[in-house]
Amino acid sequence: MHVTVDQNRCCSSGQCVLTAPAVFDQSEEDGLVLLLQDRPAEALHSEVRTAAAICPGGAISLSAGQEVGA
């Protein structure tokens, strides 16, 4: 899984941080989404999918993404 975020679409709801704190964070200043890792381990996929589904700005995109070197 490959994760990307688009800060231009983010409205700082914090839903992603609440749902998948190992993958998403927020900037101190204005709460915009920060990506902590773009290829989360398998065990995190389900919560990342939930985060993408409930992000009110549609700021989180997931793609199947080839593993690097694979």
Added chain:
Amino acid sequence: MNTTDLNAADLLTIPADRGGCPFDPPPSYRKDTSVSQVSLWDGTPCWLLNGYREVRAVLTDSRFSADARHPGFPMLIPGRRELLTQKPSFLRLDDPEHSRLRKILTGDFLIKRVEAMRPGIQRIVDDTLDAMLAKGSPADLVAEFALPIPSLVICDLLGVPYEDHGFFQQRSQRLLDSTSPAGSVRQAVDELTEYLTTLAAKSTEEGGEGILGRLAARGDLSAEEIASNALLLLIAGHETTANMTSLSTVALLQNPEQADRLRADPSLIRGAVEELLRYLTIVHAGLPRVALEDVELDGVLIRAGEGVLCMLSTANRDEELFAAGSELDVERDARRHLAFGFGVHQCLGQPLARAELQIALETLLRRLPQLRLAVPFEELKFRTEAFVYGLRELPVAW
């Protein structure tokens, strides 16, 4: 594509009376189709959106505007268009202005920052409950518990000095009470605005606590702008959280086996609050928007200038998303609910609302295991006429 004209259809009263069960959305909000035509009190036609998918689609589509100054914007009750100002809060503005103003406050509602507020909220909840217990059983849970908590939390958050809490709380309660006469509401708004403007000016000179202090320190906002932000937080975050607290308490008292599950495993409280938000959907009258361009939705043509109402309450019972949606199930994964809205206007205060609800409900269940209604359920006075659903009072005993 269906191109029927949006003409005078079903007259819809908003907010509407609930049918049999006070927890279920009013029957008149439920239509057979996900997009249906209704007419508002003054005969204006409007589209009613019932389905989860359609509500989400509209709330994330910039071709629909939240700016009530557009002529076709749905006005749900008489007298509202006259109240419109040329300086609306960001709740009623579109991007980019909306986003510019919202960003002034987003830093105060970071998940991390709200987590750090939990011990303070716990203290407020415990003190409020102590005071209610000291007065003795029976008590009105709305006046003694549900309302004071968000009021005290917002005072702390804004940086209102402790000695002014009484003044502040009294005015905000008058402001938020739908039975207050219009003149008294206007007076409360004026007094609060004056108070907040003075406090903001003082913070600018001497430095201050909380959001008021922080906004004053930026140096680019006038005292009036700071006061209007503070007033928006007060209005948006007070009655909503209070009504969720009292309605959730009744829902749990009516479903004692679910309350028992929460007592047995307090770690369920986070998920339970999401389910209660979904099940109760207190912003029940629907979020109004107006189409800026022609848009096709579920095969229906919505024309530029036509109004739509996004019914969160029925969307949150959509069986495609929530099986057996008219039942409360505190162990359901309800995180996809729309009780805080969706899209760029999704509730700014949601992390705080969640923390307050989780702490208030967990504390109530733990400290008052004998809590019960002091009147029969049928005699409870629900506020079907208010835009934010709730209870007028909630007599409880323990």
